[in-house]
Amino acid sequence: xxxxxxxxxxxxxxxxxxxxxxxxxxxxxxxxxxxxxxxxxxxxxxxxxxxxxxxxxxxxxxxxxxxxxxxxxxxxxxxxxxxxxxxxxxxxxxxxxxxxxxxxxxxxxxxxxxxxxxxxxxxxxxxxxxxxxxxxxxxxxxxxxxxxxxxxxxxxxxxxxxxxxxxxxxxxxxxxxxxxxxxxxxxxxxxxxxxxxxxxxxxxxxxxxxxxxxxxxxxxxxxxxxxxxxxxxxxxxxxxxxxxxxxxxxxxxxxxxxxxxxxxxxxxxxxxxxxxxxxxxxxxxxxxxxxxxxxxxxxxxxxxxxxxxxxxxxxxxxxxxxxxxxxxxxxxxxxxxxxxxxxxxxxxxxxxxxxxxxxxxxxxxxxxxxxxxxxxxxxxxxxxxxxxxxxxxxxxxx
Ligand SMILES: Nc1ncnc2c1ncn2[C@@H]1O[C@H](COP(=O)(O)OP(=O)(O)OP(=O)(O)O)[C@@H](O)[C@H]1O
Numbered sequence: 492x493x494x495x496x497x498x499x500x501x502x503x504x505x506x507x508x509x510x511x512x513x514x515x516x517x518x519x520x521x522x523x524x525x526x527x528x529x530x531x532x533x534x535x536x537x538x539x540x541x542x543x544x545x546x547x548x549x550x551x552x553x554x555x556x557x558x559x560x561x562x563x564x565x566x567x568x569x570x571x572x573x574x575x576x577x578x579x580x581x582x583x584x585x586x587x588x589x590x591x592x593x594x595x596x597x598x599x600x601x602x603x604x605x606x607x608x609x610x611x612x613x614x615x616x617x618x619x620x621x622x623x624x625x626x627x628x629x630x631x632x633x634x635x636x637x638x639x640x641x642x643x644x645x646x647x648x649x650x651x652x653x654x655x656x657x658x659x660x661x662x663x664x665x666x667x668x669x670x671x672x673x674x675x676x677x678x679x680x681x682x683x684x685x686x687x688x689x690x691x692x693x694x695x696x697x698x699x700x701x702x703x704x705x706x707x708x709x710x711x712x713x714x715x716x717x718x719x720x721x722x723x724x725x726x727x728x729x730x731x732x733x734x735x736x737x738x739x740x741x742x743x744x745x746x747x748x749x750x751x752x753x754x755x756x757x758x759x760x761x762x763x764x765x766x767x768x769x770x771x772x773x774x775x776x777x778x779x780x781x782x783x784x785x786x787x788x789x790x791x792x793x794x795x796x797x798x799x800x801x802x803x804x805x806x807x808x809x810x811x812x813x814x815x816x817x818x819x820x821x822x823x824x825x826x827x828x829x830x831x832x833x834x835x836x837x838x839x840x841x842x843x844x845x846x847x848x849x850x851x852x853x854x855x856x857x858x859x860x861x862x863x864x865x866x867x868x869x870x871x872x873x874x875x876x877x878x879x880x881x882x883x884x885x886x887x888x889x
Contacts, residue, residue: 506668519663522660523662524643530712532667534596538596541634541636554598566585568585568586569614570585570588573624587614587631594633597636597638598637599640678704680717700735753776754790755855756775756778757786766806769784769805838878
């Protein structure tokens with residue numbers, strides 16, 4: 492339970508842009524369709540739009556269309572008259588009427604059965620509802636918000652969702668970013684979840700736990716983060732460490748080396764495969780496409796990665812290492828790293844971090860850069876055991 496209900500946590504660029512849209516549309520009575528992966532906060536945003544609207548003091552009624560059996564959904568939404576069916580022992584207002592003058596939030600709208608879609612369309616078009624078994628219609632004044640994690644346009648193409656209903660629902664569209672696109676919000680959210688719980692008061696997040704949180708791809712988004720943080724907090728004493736989290740993470744991550752950043756994982760995937768398309772990188776790294784794309788764009792700009800189009804498909808590969816005569820400018824620290832590697836014959840991230848007095852994450856980054864410029868070569872081992880040696884004849888000292 493959150494101490495501040497409906498507070499939307501995060502100040503990443505992606506989240507702020509979405510919040511700004513939500514605030515603007517809240518001032519109107521346009522229907523809003525909120526899309527985004529499961530657990531990204533669609534219901535929270537719906538509540539936020541209502542709270543920011545002129546209807547804030549009026550009812551906010553939410554219904555999960557996927558949770559109510561199809562045969563009950565109609566009566567639930569439109570209400571019914573006594574005797575309309577067996578079990579209808581008295582008149583009952585439907586959710587449309589209960590939300591009157593306020594907001595009705597149709598969650599998981601993509602799961603609404605087709606016959607009911609037609610009825611909803613009629614209600615939205617005509618602004619009136621007829622309870623099951625009633626002769627008369629009731630006028631409505633309801634603002635409609637809806638949400639789905641499904642691709643309604645694709646569903647319409649597959650004839651599973653009515654296109655005309657999409658137009659009615661989508662007066663304005665808000666697409667929520669996946670958690671993996673929200674950068675440091677992940678740690679902010681994790682802290683907020685711990686703080687909001689009396690039973691976990693005082694439990695902190697160690698550095699390695701934060702690094703792991705940032706490195707994980709969060710297929711279940713904020714809901715998954717919340718579950719995992721709270722489960723890890725049960726095992727922790729004062730601080731949550733990476734191993735507490737790792738125990739509860741369902742998907743593979745290089746837990747041995749949580750400092751492996753998206754860039755490092757891109758480099759390692761390209762080292763293994765030669766060249767890959769964006770979609771291959773996405774499935775290997777289990778990281779959202781926009782995140783990988785953002786990194787790839789700057790890696791191409793920095794000359795670490797090359798881009799080519801083969802049979803209409805864009806492929807990415809590690810850029811050719813520098814050859815003699817085209818000597819990259821290394822920083823002093825990078826030169827020290829090369830010298831240390833030469834001295835030891837082979838070096839790991841941990842050894843480099845210790846020798847230079849830097850964090851493992853920074854050491855990893857420096858090693859990746861040195862691999863990308865052709866100064867060092869990896870020895871093929873993974874995680875904490877990964878070692879690097881000097882790439883002979885590739886680099887001249889400055
Ligand atoms: N930015 C945020 N700040 C604080 N809490 C958040 C945020 N985003 C999501 N949450 C919390 O994460 C949980 C999941 O959010 P919510 O139920 O709104 O997601 P959803 O997108 O509607 O999921 P689904 O599609 O599975 O129904 C909720 O407990 C919600 O309060």
